[in-house]
Amino acid sequence: MANPSLLILAGDGIGPEVMDEVKRIIGWFGDKRGVSFDVSEDLVGGAAYDKHGVPLHDDTMAKAQEVDAVLLGAVGGPKYDDLDFSVKPERGLLRLRKEMDLFANLRPAQCFDALADFSSLKKELVAGLDIMIVRELTSGVYFGEPRGIHMEDNMRVGINTQRYTEAEIERGARAAFELAMKRDKRLCSMEKANVMESGILWRDVVTEVHADYPEVELSHMYADNGAMQLVRAPKQFDVIYTDNLFGDILSDCAAMLTGSLGMLPSASLGVPMENGRPKAMYEPVHGSAPDITGQGKANPIACILSFAMALRYSFDMGGEADRLEAAIEAVLADGARTGDLMGPEGGTPLSTTEMGDVILAALDASL
Ligand SMILES: NC(=O)C1=CN([C@@H]2O[C@H](COP(=O)(O)OP(=O)(O)OC[C@H]3O[C@@H](n4cnc5c(N)ncnc54)[C@H](O)[C@@H]3O)[C@@H](O)[C@H]2O)C=CC1
Numbered sequence: 391m392a393n394p395s396l397l398i399l400a401g402d403g404i405g406p407e408v409m410d411e412v413k414r415i416i417g418w419f420g421d422k423r424g425v426s427f428d429v430s431e432d433l434v435g436g437a438a439y440d441k442h443g444v445p446l447h448d449d450t451m452a453k454a455q456e457v458d459a460v461l462l463g464a465v466g467g468p469k470y471d472d473l474d475f476s477v478k479p480e481r482g483l484l485r486l487r488k489e490m491d492l493f494a495n496l497r498p499a500q501c502f503d504a505l506a507d508f509s510s511l512k513k514e515l516v517a518g519l520d521i522m523i524v525r526e527l528t529s530g531v532y533f534g535e536p537r538g539i540h541m542e543d544n545m546r547v548g549i550n551t552q553r554y555t556e557a558e559i560e561r562g563a564r565a566a567f568e569l570a571m572k573r574d575k576r577l578c579s580m581e582k583a584n585v586m587e588s589g590i591l592w593r594d595v596v597t598e599v600h601a602d603y604p605e606v607e608l609s610h611m612y613a614d615n616g617a618m619q620l621v622r623a624p625k626q627f628d629v630i631y632t633d634n635l636f637g638d639i640l641s642d643c644a645a646m647l648t649g650s651l652g653m654l655p656s657a658s659l660g661v662p663m664e665n666g667r668p669k670a671m672y673e674p675v676h677g678s679a680p681d682i683t684g685q686g687k688a689n690p691i692a693c694i695l696s697f698a699m700a701l702r703y704s705f706d707m708g709g710e711a712d713r714l715e716a717a718i719e720a721v722l723a724d725g726a727r728t729g730d731l732m733g734p735e736g737g738t739p740l741s742t743t744e745m746g747d748v749i750l751a752a753l754d755a756s757l
């Protein structure tokens with residue numbers, strides 16, 4: 391049988407730096423576990439713009455539709471900030487999400503014991519934290535029409551539209567309820583039904599879907615209160631289901647509970663393909679981090695954990711995903727830290743490659 395296929399789109403900034411470490415991990419699984427992938431690579435974001443004048447070439451889009459999973463690093467950077475909106479690097483990523491129809495973005499926020507002291511919150515608030523944010527990814531205000539900037543009465547007006555159909559809310563809700571069933575059976579849906587019609591519809595549809603999952607305890611919360619509750623008492627949550635914009639913001643917020651944005655992976659899943667695997671893309675939650683690009687400072691763990699999610703959600707290799715996550719937990723327990731995980735007491739941080747080295751050594755030790 392053919393090996394499963396992976397398309398790597400490393401992107402911009404620290405994207406290629408953290409992806410280099412993932413490539414070594416993929417190599418390790420091939421050499422030491424007999425888990426091999428057909429890996430191809432292509433450009434996305436500013437890198438694609440530099441070569442093709444667009445942030446995602448049609449051929450790359452076609453490849454992404456064919457493979458079993460896409461691994462993405464990050465896109466964007468100051469070099470591209472003044473480009474026309476239609477060719478900005480971020481548009482390449484949005485196109486992938488939209489055309490692959492990756493409606494369920496899973497963003498787990500887990501606090502490794504070794505990092506509980508490092509969170510910006512008190513240790514007792516975050517120790518043992520394990521939240522799953524399910525963010526709707528293909529609709530909402532990032533995609534709604536009308537959009538744009540135009541002149542009105544001699545003044546520029548910027549418009550974006552929050553638009554959700556009940557089908558879009560429903561399919562994400564089902565994904566979130568399914569996850570809750572496999573976890574602690576608690577789901578909190580977050581919107582702003584107090585001020586937004588789309589929020590009222592969101593609440594109604596999630597409540598309707600709940601009828602099919604009576605074992606799950608459902609609660610509703612306004613998203614602004616949700617942000618506050620995430621930093622007040624994050625462990626009250628199990629699964630959170632929210633829209634594209636609120637999910638983007640709330641997951642960055644949840645990232646800091648775990649110690650660093652450099653720790654948070656994500657899986658973006660769509661409908662099953664002919665082979666039964668869901669359309670899928672895996673990427674760290676963080677961006678291209680221009681402030682640390684090219685300095686060997688990037689933490690590769692979010693990207694490596696994203697590959698662990700690929701093993702689990704695309705390739706049904708939960709055991710291998712557990713092995714990789716355990717290796718990361720072991721090196722953190724051993725004190726391995728990139729600069730983003732170091733407190734004011736200082737010390738010498740590991741470089742991106744050195745963090746890759748110790749994770750590979752921990753994988754070797756797991757055999
Ligand atoms: N999925 C993606 O490709 C995303 C791309 N972006 C893009 O990235 C560019 C920079 O955006 P920012 O708002 O600065 O967000 P960012 O996530 O790139 O960086 C925010 C802060 O976190 C730090 N950081 C992020 N990842 C890190 C890692 N792995 N290790 C150590 N430190 C890390 C950065 O150094 C920076 O101080 C923009 O062009 C933005 O549009 C932003 C978010 C997501």
Ligand SMILES: CC(C)CC(=O)C(=O)O
Nearest residue numbers: 466480483484638675677
């Ligand atoms: C298109 C991305 C840059 C938006 C974002 O911040 C994210 O998806 O996390």
Ligand SMILES: [Mg+2]
Nearest residue numbers: 638639642675
């Ligand atoms: Mg974001």
